[in-house]
Amino acid sequence: GAVVSQHPSRVICKSGTSVKIECRSLDFQATTMFWYRQFPKQSLMLMATSNEGSKATYEQGVEKDKFLINHASLTLSTLTVTSAHPEDSSFYICSAGRDRRGILPETQYFGPGTRLLVL
Amino acid sequence: SQKIEQNSEALNIQEGKTATLTCNYTNYSPAYLQWYRQDPGRGPVFLLLIRENEKEKRKERLKVTFDTTLKQSLFHITASQPADSATYLCAHTTGGSYIPTFGRGTSLIVHP
Numbered sequence: 001g002a003v004v005s006q007h008p009s010r011v012i013c014k015s016g017t018s019v020k021i022e023c024r025s026l027d028f029q030a031t032t033m034f035w036y037r038q039f040p041k042q043s044l045m046l047m048a049t050s051n052e053g054s055k056a057t058y059e060q061g062v063e064k065d066k067f068l069i070n071h072a073s074l075t076l077s078t079l080t081v082t083s084a085h086p087e088d089s090s091f092y093i094c095s096a097g098r099d100r101r102g103i104l105p106e107t108q109y110f111g112p113g114t115r116l117l118v119l
Numbered sequence: 120s121q122k123i124e125q126n127s128e129a130l131n132i133q134e135g136k137t138a139t140l141t142c143n144y145t146n147y148s149p150a151y152l153q154w155y156r157q158d159p160g161r162g163p164v165f166l167l168l169i170r171e172n173e174k175e176k177r178k179e180r181l182k183v184t185f186d187t188t189l190k191q192s193l194f195h196i197t198a199s200q201p202a203d204s205a206t207y208l209c210a211h212t213t214g215g216s217y218i219p220t221f222g223r224g225t226s227l228i229v230h231p
Contacts, residue, residue: 093162108210111162
């Protein structure tokens with residue numbers, strides 16, 4: 001158990017367009033999911049915490065109007081990169097912790113990542 | 120702010136040897152540390168979690184130690200294999216927050 005999927009795995013888009021990335025927990029429920037960004041040979045940088053049924057919590061420096069997050073259900077969170085520009089090209093990874101009846105999850109289960117290239 | 124430091128240089132070892140990776144943290148002790156494996160172009164995969172009151176944790180060929188005095192965790196892979204070649208990430212979580220802070224990772228290359 002504890003499988004997280006992401007779709008698409010790779011996407012190429014033109015500058016100025018919007019791209020939506022889906023993150024699903026396949027065999028468990030996750031009240032909270034996380035979105036990370038990773039540049040080559042760099043660490044995972046937390047962008048935002050996605051909360052089911054409420055607004056996402058963004059990390060300092062992350063534009064909430066540019067990176068729209070929706071946590072529609074206990075198994076699905078989406079990240080939309082609006083008006084994408086070449087500098088948004090990166091590897092986007094989501095993760096989720098298995099809900100444990102009010103206890104904060106410890107281990108994060110990561111999706112396979114989405115490679116975004118903006119031309 | 121808390122910093123997680125991992126050796127940025129790749130670790131090259133021969134197959135069959137024990138690989139030892141280091142994770143150092145500054146400031147306050149984490150409630151627990153986690154180790155993840157990340158292959159190129161893939162998301163991290165959870166390996167082991169060790170709490171601040173634990174000295175050592177094992178799982179098959181993997182062993183993690185936690186020294187709060189040295190502010191350091193060591194990650195060992197015994198009888199290493201070429202398939203163990205990957206980047207290994209250390210993640211630190213403090214009490215009261217379940218959001219981990221990740222190090223940059225150390226690349227391990229096991230030569231046949």
